[in-house]
Amino acid sequence: MDILAEKKKAIFESTLELIKENGFHGTPMSMVAKKACVACGTIYHYFDSKDTLIAELYAYVKKQMADAMFEGDDEQKEFKDRFYHLILSHCRFYIKHPNTLYFIEQYINSPYNNREPVKDNEQFQHRMWDFLKQGIDTGVLKPMNIHLLGILIHSHVVTTAKLYFSQRVKINEEDFPNIVQVIWDGVKNHSD
Amino acid sequence: MDILAEKKKAIFESTLELIKENGFHGTPMSMVAKKACVACGTIYHYFDSKDTLIAELYAYVKKQMADAMFEGDDEQKEFKDRFYHLILSHCRFYIKHPNTLYFIEQYINSPYNNREPVKDNEQFQHRMWDFLKQGIDTGVLKPMNIHLLGILIHSHVVTTAKLYFSQRVKINEEDFPNIVQVIWDGVKNHSD
Amino acid sequence: MDILAEKKKAIFESTLELIKENGFHGTPMSMVAKKACVACGTIYHYFDSKDTLIAELYAYVKKQMADAMFEGDDEQKEFKDRFYHLILSHCRFYIKHPNTLYFIEQYINSPYNNREPVKDNEQFQHRMWDFLKQGIDTGVLKPMNIHLLGILIHSHVVTTAKLYFSQRVKINEEDFPNIVQVIWDGVKNHSD
Amino acid sequence: MDILAEKKKAIFESTLELIKENGFHGTPMSMVAKKACVACGTIYHYFDSKDTLIAELYAYVKKQMADAMFEGDDEQKEFKDRFYHLILSHCRFYIKHPNTLYFIEQYINSPYNNREPVKDNEQFQHRMWDFLKQGIDTGVLKPMNIHLLGILIHSHVVTTAKLYFSQRVKINEEDFPNIVQVIWDGVKNHSD
DNA sequence: AATGAATGAGTTTTCATTCAT
DNA sequence: GATGAATGAAAACTCATTCAT
Incomplete structure (x- = not known):
């Protein structure tokens, strides 16, 4: 493979x-x-078929994405820094690979998505969940379901990347940190 | 009409x-x-054609959504209360109308989206933008581009509604306020 | 009617x-x-139907044509003069009514033509046949089947009218007498 | 091809x-x-489409016709003999290929004709024009526009072939020379 | 008589898939 | 393995005709 x-x-x-x-x-x-x-x-x-091609393509790009995302992650660093790094890496991946971005978005919202779950390469997700769990356990993040948290964060990233390519709202890479701050302020635990 | x-x-x-x-x-x-x-x-x-049908259907559901969203909005109330009310109304609309939710998501991510812009019913958006602008002007919200803000918020709502129907992460209406808090904490101005 | x-x-x-x-x-x-x-x-x-409409339309224009053709025909005149007059009248009719010209041509060459012969208004044709017969009997025209003769002459007229409207060969009304001379020389009896 | x-x-x-x-x-x-x-x-x-099929079919039969027409033409022979030979060959081609005859007639009179001119195979026409020009230059034919002459002659041939197949006027191959004489007498220069 | 929305059989065209080479 | 011509079921769309008003 x-x-x-x-x-x-x-x-x-x-x-x-x-x-x-x-x-x-x-x-x-x-x-x-x-x-x-x-x-x-x-x-x-x-x-075997067009469906198979598309399902395998989904797995293929998912793997590429996972590989890119945790590159440069340094477990020694502070949580917030790692969070920013991960989110920004993720955004930049989509911006470098718009074909992947749009393919995934179409795939997820199409009936293909629910046909054969293709054993989603969960390794990437597990690593994310571990990271988020650590954030919650250390009191940095709001105590929430980590799957829910993961999806909200990912949705934020995708929306940002799509905006980057949109005609209507023009943003560029310098705006990213501010946009990341929105999701960071959203998920962080303000009670302390 | x-x-x-x-x-x-x-x-x-x-x-x-x-x-x-x-x-x-x-x-x-x-x-x-x-x-x-x-x-x-x-x-x-x-x-005229299937494309036309779909484009007009998009306008049709968009209008329905706009009508539902601002129902019960009380301009006398505090900004945060209004924010919660609007977000929750929006979520509940999608939950009541899953067909609309999935249709819109498919439409937006399909090539249909860029074909003929169908004079998007912007009335709904304008009202939202006015609301957000007021939040920024009064210092309640982060000073950001209101279009960007609007899209980030909407994306959060859609993600929430989709999760409601998903098999993987099970949430219910009681979880909504917590989820709304994520986006509220994200967009609100913490500098004060 | x-x-x-x-x-x-x-x-x-x-x-x-x-x-x-x-x-x-x-x-x-x-x-x-x-x-x-x-x-x-x-x-x-x-x-009753589209076919009926078209068949009746064919009869309608045929009658208009017949009415126009023999207008101004003077039986006292010499045969050749009458011949030229008839042919030129016919040409001019088509030029005044290009819709009719093209409709008839399409009709004749379409499968409509053989469906229901619609009791062709033969009056017009009979008058023509009589005219041609007289020409043969008096030795002015070649001794031929008058139906054949009639059709050859008509075909010449139609071709001339179509050329008038064509882009490729540009002719105008002044050229008509020369063109009529071709068919006249063709059908006249040269043995004398 | x-x-x-x-x-x-x-x-x-x-x-x-x-x-x-x-x-x-x-x-x-x-x-x-x-x-x-x-x-x-x-x-x-x-x-590519039905239209394309029909347009290409037109070119296909046109070429076949051109190939057949000049077969057996002997430039050494007298002009009149060559004329009769060419006309009769043309008639016989249509009689051998009634499908082609009726297809061409339908095509020419239909709106297909003006759609995409399909680079008419003009080779055949050029050869005919050269032949007619020679007839005019040597004083055998009436001094007329050769394109006009060509079309009048062709129309005569087509009419003859159609009559051969018609029910109303019954002619057979023995009648052909007489019919050809009509067009020959029509186009020849009688001034000498 | 006049209307025109509604019908649905029939038409052109597309495209995932196969298979002989 | 690789090819790409051939397949034919199924899709979008048309239009002569009907019929309730």
Whole structure:
């Protein structure tokens, strides 16, 4: 799985880009084939069906995201610093990979999402949950369900990244810390 | 526009429900027709195309949402109370209308979104922006771009409503105030 | 039949124009209705079906053409002069009524033509046949089947009129006598 | 272009025959597919749309016609003999290929004709024009615009071929020379 | 007589998938 | 493994015709 066949990777990347542009249903397999410079039938050597391709692509980008997110995380640092670092890394990942951002958003909100849960690569999430749990246990974060917390934070990140690309509200990377402060103030425990 | 032809309304409601279940492309016009108890061709009497139907449906639900949101808002009350009331109304609207929730989420993240902007009913947004501006001017909220603020808040609401229906994290209406507190603490001005 | 109801005439004229522009199948009944400023159903008061409308329209224009053609014909004149007069009248009729020209040409070459022969208004043709027979009997025209002769002559007229409207070969009314001379030289008896 | 894929040719021939029988709009793609023994989608492998299919079919038959017409033409022969030979070849081509005859006639008189001019294969026409020019230059033909002359002659041929198949006027191949004489007498220069 | 909303069979076209090469 | 022509079910959309008003 680590060393993907060149072809397979080409198919993934083509699909990612085309879906961002045209959506799932504006992206026929023939178009993927052409962009990936393979034959139609070749895609079916690697993937059972279009659904499978998309589900596997989801896992593929999820893994990439996880790898990027915790890079540079330093467990020695203060919690707040680590929090800011993680959030900003996450934002920057989406900004570097808009295809991934839009693909994931479409995927999550489509009926694909509930078809076959594809054994979500939970490693990434577990690491996040551990981090959040530590924040709660040490009294830095509000005492809440960590899954709920994780999702609220992620939603904040996605919204920020989407705004970065939107035409209506123009923000840039310098605005990020202020935006992160919103979620930080939101989740931190103010009682102390 | 207020008194929609019965047929048109039936088409809207059928589409809304079917799209929630099956997505845009899992919802052929023939299926909409059957559910709305009209002939295929009748839909095309009211809408030029499937795209048009969906775009108009978006405007239709947006308006319903706007109407519901500010109901019961009391300008005499304290800002924080009004904030909580608005957020909770918004959450409850989505919870009462899951079809609308999922439709909007799919729509926003689909290529439909950027096709024909359909003169977004901005009235609702303007009222929200005025409210937020007042919060900033009186020093209650962080001094930020109100559009950005509005979107962050809305994203928080949507995430909450989606969690309500999710299988993975089980929350219920009693948890809402805590969740609202996260966004309130996030946007409020802590400098005082 | 002589005094057509206004509505019926409006339907005829609208159909004629639309078919010239868009052809039979680019001209839906709804379009005819709109252009004639009547309701869809109204057309069906006057005509059983689209096929009937078109067949009756064909008879309608055929009659108009016959009426125009022999106008000004003077039986006292010499045969050649009458021939030139008839041909030129015919050409000018088509040039004044291009909608009719193109409608007839489409009709004749379409499968409509052989469906229900609509008791072709043969009066016009009989008068022509009589004229040609007289030409043959007096030795002015080649001794040929008069039906054949009639059709060859008519085809020449139609071709001339179509050329008048074509972009590729630009002719105008001054060229007509020369063109008529071609058919005259063709059908006249050179043996004398 | 010379060696057409078998499938493509089958589609062409099926379309030609069906359109003769039923006209453009009485000939759905599914019917073409069935007659050509291919799947519906296969047609769209070779042609972008029904319009394209028909436009390309027009070019296809035009080329066949051109190839047939000048076969056996002997430049050493006298002009009149060559003229008769060319006209008779043309007539016989249409009589051998009635599908082509009726298809062309429908095409020319339909709105298809003016859509996309499909780079008319003008080679055939140029050869004809050269021939006519020579006739004029040597004083055999009337001094007229050669394009006009060409069209008048072609119209005469088409009319003759259509009569051959008509029920109303019964002619056969023996009548052809007499009919050709009409157009020959029409176009020849009688001044000498 | 006139209307025009409603019908639904029929049309063009698309596209995930297969399979002979 | 790789190809891409071929498949055909299913989709969006059209339009002649009807019928309640």
